[in-house]
Amino acid sequence: MQLGAMFAIWYILNIYFNIFNKQVLKVYTFPATVTAFHFGCGTLMILIMWASNLYHRPKLTRSQWPTFWIVFSLIPVVGGVALASFTEASFNCIVDDSGAFVLSTIYSMCTQKFFEEDLLQDTSAYYSWKASSWIEEDSCPEYMLKSEECLRKERERVSHYLHSSSETNLLEKVQHELLVTYANRLLEKEHSGCRALLRDDKVEDLSRTYRLYCKIPRGLELVANVFKQHVTAEGTALVQQAEDAVSNYVNFVVVLLHPIL
Structure with missing residues (x-):
């Protein structure tokens, strides 16, 4: 009991x-x-x-x-x-x-309606101003390095101060202003663009270019076009060198045989 x-x-x-x-x-x-x-x-x-x-x-x-x-x-x-x-x-x-x-x-909807639209407009204007300055002053590798750093900082700001739903739209704005607006001018810079990086075997800079543009819709097509131009130019130069070598060889033989003939 x-x-x-x-x-x-x-x-x-x-x-x-x-x-x-x-x-x-x-x-x-x-x-x-x-x-x-x-x-x-x-x-x-x-x-x-x-x-x-x-x-x-x-x-x-x-x-x-x-x-x-x-x-x-x-x-x-x-x-x-x-x-x-x-x-x-x-x-x-x-x-x-x-x-x-x-x-x-509810928080996400309110944030998008009352705050996110103004934030995206201000972000777009800020990075548009930054890009217009950097494209004139910096080489392609320097520009890419700054762009990568800006994207990293924006991700950190979103994680600390904003709702996670705002990250995609915010990063798309930053990518558009920094990497899309001046894409052709940036990738085709005469002494530091993608063709120069390919020519000089700048693997790290080329890797950064790929990382940045692979996240943009049809972004790699822009890089592929520059790569195509580089391959075409290099191939044309090699064919021309071969033709010049053959022509020089024929001329050399003719010069040697001229006294005999």
């Missing part, structure tokens, strides 16, 4: 602890499951103790059976309380997740 009372008290207090202890709920949000697991482990431990005679099994008399039937009849009630606790905890988790999703959606 004492053992049963101890189990009942322990089980009730354990349910109370798991439901109202905030630290436990933060780690595991289903207190009834944890309580049932504890109760099962405790019951198994007692059965092992009885089976191994570490603790003598209590002897029951017929007069004690009604008391035990009352205790056993409480099991469905306790189970119902545990199930209710489990259901309530699950429902609270679902409500919290749904509420967070709704709030996130």
Whole structure:
């Protein structure tokens, strides 16, 4: 009787602890499951103790059976309380997740309507001014390096100060002003454009160019056109060299044979 009372008290207090202890709920949000697991482990431990005679099994008399039937009849009630606790905890988790999703959606819509449009316009104007200055002053590798750094900083600003939904639109504006508007002029710079980089085997600068333009729709087509021009020019030069070599060889033979003929 004492053992049963101890189990009942322990089980009730354990349910109370798991439901109202905030630290436990933060780690595991289903207190009834944890309580049932504890109760099962405790019951198994007692059965092992009885089976191994570490603790003598209590002897029951017929007069004690009604008391035990009352205790056993409480099991469905306790189970119902545990199930209710489990259901309530699950429902609270679902409500919290749904509420967070709704709030996130509302925040995103408000941000886009009242803030993002002005932000995109100001960003576009700022980088348009920057690009017009850099394209005149910097070489192609220097321009690409600055553009890559600007994109990196914009990603950091979005992660720190803006909603994640704004990142795509913001980066597209920056890419358009820095890399699309002056693409042909940038890639075809006479002494530092892509053809010069290919000619001088500037692998690092070429890799940066690829990284930047591969993220832009049809951006690699611009780079491919410059590469095509480079291959065509190099191939034409090699064919011309071969023709000149053959012509020089024929002229050399004619000069050698002229005295004989």
